[in-house]
Amino acid sequence: MASLKALKDRRNSVRSTQKITKAMKMVAAAKLRRAQAAAEAGRPYAEKLAQVMASLASKVQVGPGASPLIAGTGSDKRHLLVVATSERGLAGAFNTNIVRAARKAADQLIAEGKDVRFYLIGKKGRAVISRLYPGKIVHQVDQSHIKNVGFIDALEVSRDLIARYEAGEYDVAHLFFARFRSALVQEPTQLQLIPVPLAPAVETQASGTSAVVEYEPDEETILAELLPRNIAIQLFRAMLENAASEQGSRMTAMDNATRNAGDLINRLSIQYNRSRQAAITTELIEIIAGAEAL
Amino acid sequence: MALNFTLVTPEKQLRSEQVHMVVVPGTEGDFGVLEGHAPLMAVIRSGELQVFSGPATVVARIHVEGGFAEVNEQGLTVLAEAAREVA
Numbered sequence: 342m343a344s345l346k347a348l349k350d351r352r353n354s355v356r357s358t359q360k361i362t363k364a365m366k367m368v369a370a371a372k373l374r375r376a377q378a379a380a381e382a383g384r385p386y387a388e389k390l391a392q393v394m395a396s397l398a399s400k401v402q403v404g405p406g407a408s409p410l411i412a413g414t415g416s417d418k419r420h421l422l423v424v425a426t427s428e429r430g431l432a433g434a435f436n437t438n439i440v441r442a443a444r445k446a447a448d449q450l451i452a453e454g455k456d457v458r459f460y461l462i463g464k465k466g467r468a469v470i471s472r473l474y475p476g477k478i479v480h481q482v483d484q485s486h487i488k489n490v491g492f493i494d495a496l497e498v499s500r501d502l503i504a505r506y507e508a509g510e511y512d513v514a515h516l517f518f519a520r521f522r523s524a525l526v527q528e529p530t531q532l533q534l535i536p537v538p539l540a541p542a543v544e545t546q547a548s549g550t551s552a553v554v555e556y557e558p559d560e561e562t563i564l565a566e567l568l569p570r571n572i573a574i575q576l577f578r579a580m581l582e583n584a585a586s587e588q589g590s591r592m593t594a595m596d597n598a599t600r601n602a603g604d605l606i607n608r609l610s611i612q613y614n615r616s617r618q619a620a621i622t623t624e625l626i627e628i629i630a631g632a633e634a635l
Numbered sequence: 636m637a638l639n640f641t642l643v644t645p646e647k648q649l650r651s652e653q654v655h656m657v658v659v660p661g662t663e664g665d666f667g668v669l670e671g672h673a674p675l676m677a678v679i680r681s682g683e684l685q686v687f688s689g690p691a692t693v694v695a696r697i698h699v700e701g702g703f704a705e706v707n708e709q710g711l712t713v714l715a716e717a718a719r720e721v722a
Binding site: 379386390393397493496553563 | 641643644645646647648661662663673674675676677678702703705707712714716717
C-alpha cells in the first residue's frame with residue numbers, strides 16, 4: 342500500500358495535468374471556431390472557380406497541345422504524395438489517420454510497381470514516413486511560424502509543386518488531408534492534385550439557353566491561367582480543412598483526457614481516504630490496547 | 636443602378652452589392668461592365684478596379700491582384716487572388 346503522502350502527491354499531480362488538458366481544450370475550441378469561420382469564408386471563391394473550370398472544360402478539347410497540368414506527362418510511373426499534417430501533436434488520432442491513409446495509398450502504388458515520393462506539409466508525419474520509406478521524402482514545408490493559414494502560404498506550396506512537376510520530378514500528385522465533418526468526425530481524404538482531374542461538364546449549362554460567352558483572351562489561355570490557380574485553391578482549402586480538423590480533433594482528445602483525469606482523481610481520493618481511515622483505526626486500536634494493558 | 640457585383644478572394648467574400656458600373660482591369664485592357672452586359676469571361680491583371688454608383692461617381696477603388704472576371708445573367712463576379720481598398 343502506497344503511503345498517504347505518495348497518494349496525495351499523485352492526486353495533486355493528476356489534478357495539475359487535468360488543468361492543462363482543460364486549458365488546451367478551451368484553446369482548441371476557440372481556435373476551432375476561428376478555423377471554421379475561415380473555411381466558410383473561402384467557400385464562395387472555391388465554388389465559383391469549380392463552376393468556371395467545369396464550364397471551360399466542356400469547351401476546351403484536351404488535345405496533345407493542352408497544358409500538361411491537365412493532360413499529364415504521358416506516364417504515371419512516379420507519384421508524389423503530398424501529406425498535410427499538423428505542426429503540433431496532442432491532437433488525438435488526427436495525424437495518425439492522415440499518415441495511415443497516405444501509407445495505404447503508398448503501399449498500393451508500390452505494389453503496382455510505381456515509384457513513390459513524399460512531400461510533407463507540417464512536421465508531424467515525418468517520423469513515421471521517414472522510418473517506413475527511408476529516403477523518399479523530397480521536401481517538407483515548415484508551417485510552424487504560421488498562425489493562421491493564408492492563401493499566400495498555399496500559393497507558395499502550389500508554385501513549388503508546379504515547378505517540380507514542370508521540372509519532371511513526378512507524374513502524378515496526390516494530396517492527403519483530413520476533411521472536416523464536425524468536431525468529432527474528421528475524414529482522412531485523398532485528392533488528386535496534378536494532373537487536374539476535370540469534372541464531367543454540367544450539360545445544362547453548355548447546351549441550351551445560356552448565351553454565347555465571350556472569352557478574353559481565348560478559352561485555352563484562360564484555362565491555362567486557371568489551372569495553377571485551381572491547384573492553389575485546392576491546397577488552400579485542404580489546409581483550412583486540416584486546420585479545423587486538427588483543432589476539432591485536439592478538442593475531443595483533450596476533453597477525453599480531462600474526463601479520464603477526473604476519474605483518476607476520484608479513484609485516488611477514495612484510495613487516499615480509505616488508507617487514512619485505516620491508519621486512524623490502527624492507531625486507535627493501538628491506544629486502546631495500550632490502555633487496557635495497564 | 637442594377638448591376639450585381641460580387642468580389643471574392645480565396646480568404647473571404649469582400650463585396651456583394653448593387654452598383655451602376657464596374658471598370659475591370661483585363662489583361663487585354665480595361666473594360667466597363669454595366670447592367671445587361673453580354674456574358675464574358677476574362678482574365679484580369681493586377682491593377683485598379685473602379686466601382687461606380689452613378690455615371691460619373693466612383694464610390695470605391697479596389698486594388699486587385701490577378702484573377703478573373705465572369706459576367707453572366709446574374710451579374711459580375713470578380714475572383715481575385717488578393718484585393719485591398721485604395722482610399
